[in-house]
Amino acid sequence: MSINLQALFAQLLVGLINGSFYALLSLGLAVIFGMLNIINFAHGALYMMGAFAAYFLLNVLNIGYWPALIVAPLAVGIFGMILERTMLKWISGLDHLYGLLLTFGMALIIQGVFQNYFGSSGLPYAIPDLLKGGMNLGFMFLPIYRGWVVIFSLIVCILTWYLIERTRLGANLRAATENPTLVRAFGINVPRMITLTYGLGVGLAALAGVLSAPINQVRPLMGADLIIVVFAVVVIGGMGSIMGSIITGFALGIVEGLTKYFYPEASNTVVFVLMVLVLLIKPSGLTGRAA
Amino acid sequence: MKNKITALMLGTALSLATAGVAFAQDKSIKIGALSDQSGLYADLGGPGSTLAAQMAAEDSGLLAKGWKIDIISGDHQNKPDIGSNIARQWFDVDKVDVIVDVPNSGVALAVNNIVKEKNGVYINSGAATSDLTNAQCSPNTVHWTYDTYMLAHSTGQAMVKAGGDSWFFMTADYAFGAALERDTTEVIKANGGKVVGGVKTPLNSADFSSFLLQAQSSKAKVIGLANAGGDTTNSIKQAAEFGITKGGQKLAALLLFITDVKAIGLETAQGLSFTETFYWDLNDETRAFSKKFAARMKNGAPPSMVQAGVYAGLIHYFKSLEALGSNPHDGIKVVTKMKELPTDDPLFGKGKIEANGRKIHPGYLFEVKKPSESKAPWDFYKLAGTVPANEAFTPIEKSTCALLKK
């Protein structure tokens, strides 16, 4: 097969776009895992809820894309915090398996409810006027909206990283990840922080949902399809590492893009093959701390 | 689940109604609606197909004549092994007489074998592969609504004749995609066109942009979408997004359902041309049925052609049983009767079932309306042409079905 350099660049760029979603979602998972020690299987369902929130805001309340970027993650984040307060809270400190099963069950219920009312083919959500159209980069025609997704996700990822790694609030969070008991004994309301952290992780998922609404259809199963790949990304990057999950997210998007170019049949599998390899060689993930 | 409960209630009510009748003749029928209940094909088949089966039972007139009709539904999850297991259990344990719907060609072919082995009746509406009435044909099977041959010869042929003589395929990587690509390729070649390339895409992909870019760089005049459901809608939306259609390449949505058009939105879908054998707004009879149907659907959707096929297929099945006087629980006997009787139902009009199991009716070339032309919800199509019944499907002399050779 001759390598067409232009086509290759195009695939790399397309991979970067998908990588943006992987990064946003795996970042949320990492934040949640770090603080709650829960593998949040409901993440895909909450991502889907973000997209649906954008859809409802537009079609019921006539609130457009730009406000939805803030309102939808906020609303879904609050929903997440309610889940944490009413359910997840009770299994803190138990084996991972409990959290996994509980969140998996929550995901099935949320998806089932949406599917019951909206079917499975999905609802359209238009690209906002400002980001319609595309530009010719020479080697490809880049839809402006997709370019926006990459840049915006990158900014959100970096802001989240900054929040956690460089601010006072983030220091509290990291400390509570290491030793919640002591942090609480210093007078910090750790349970509230846990709830807010879950809200943040969920908000990131919902934000990814809003970003994806104009690209994919708003479908009840949109998250279920994506989340399995994202979990592989998280495993490869290492559970709980913030920068690791961001970098791995973008990197695996690119790897997938390359696979689509060289051997498209394997494009749905390549991430899992990598996951197996990483697990064999470095079980804690590329950037993970040993458990 | 709700459908199943309704079906059970219907069954219970009926058995109470017939309790006093002596069972000199067996007038009980058990229908299994096997579909993708929650995945990418759930909206075009799924719960709507179960509803169509219920409506067929209600409209058949058999209930008043002392027949008892039970309907159960199952979710094959697009996995041939799961579909086979359900079918097997239905025949062995639940004593199902007829399996309907079954979208997804991979599952459909697997179930085809089970039905034959168990001597049941199989009225397939959801699957596309023309193999069901060719290499894999069975005396127990009627393939009702559409198939890959029909799609290739209507949409495919129309596009080649309109000048689209070089094609690049984006093909769903399983039985259906392969069959559709094969049948369409034949049509393209027969009409003097050529296929310059193609890519096999994993079933149920969210992102087609990479594949679309490959299609774009192939410089083919037509990008043939040999896929279905969510895969098709994603391809079309993303093709618009990446400026591929604006760049002069045409998309051939070889298989497009009304639910897909809804999902894409008219803004993006407008102008697409494709083929279906049923549209709710074709005539007074289809409109009347669709109105009743939509009122019972949770999201108010009119029937897809697959769901319409489930209804029409069962109507004909009930007619044949009535003609037989009782249910012989013998698949071959019933299907033979179905082939003997001419078909006539409100949704597909008059037609017939060929010896290979192929149901024959016209195909309709539709074009998606502009948003400004759409006057009502689900008012999506305008009729662009009709392929007469005798041209729409594989001519019987060309069928490779072994049943024809005896």
Add this chain to the structure above:
Amino acid sequence: MVEVTMADPVNTAASGKTVLTVENLQAWYGESHILHGIDFNVKAGEVVTLLGRNGAGKTTTLKSVMGIIGKRTGSINFEGQEISKAQSDKIAKLGIAFCPEERGIFASLDVRENLMLPPTIRPGGLSLDAIFELFPNLKERLNSQGTKLSGGEQQMLAIGRILRTGARFLMLDEPTEGLAPVIIQQIGHTIARLKSEGFTILLVEQNFRFAATVADRYYIVEHGKIIDGFANAELPQNMEKLHTYLGV
């Protein structure tokens, strides 16, 4: 709430009012019953030391007061408030600060972040400059990762950070454990200095030679009970008993 004011350091030991009263405190780790009825009190401005062998229940007593033991019964009264049922963050906000035996320096935080971690409970805590005056080493290592510090520096950090918060009641769990003599001396000076500034300190120590340099009173803990107690002045006549208790 009774506000603890800067008391006259000379008189505190004798005349301060009781800030902490613990009565019949029992505590469990999971199924194992660790404390079987602890009774003691601490008066404002005192340095009180709990002595005892390993596993006697000294650390568990501190943790019980801090509210970080799963199950505890009995009464813990701090400045007139019953805190035996309270959550640890509420207890901290009443003005109790805890420096754990394992020091609890956070690996993912640098020294500055570690130092700034405990929130200010009330005004009157030490300024950063005052803390650096006590522990000059910390100032030089502000940007190092917390756990990259030496053991002594980590201990200074662990004590330093709870001085910022405005809490006037400090609980220090074995602050000298595993440290070089010169560092132990520095920590001794610090405790003396804190005491002179009116802090009340509840200390757990194995090293009673060190304790003797700072403590006003002692309690002996054995098998989850307080079995004896005496003032620093009575130390010489209790020396023999003490050796028996501690098995020195």
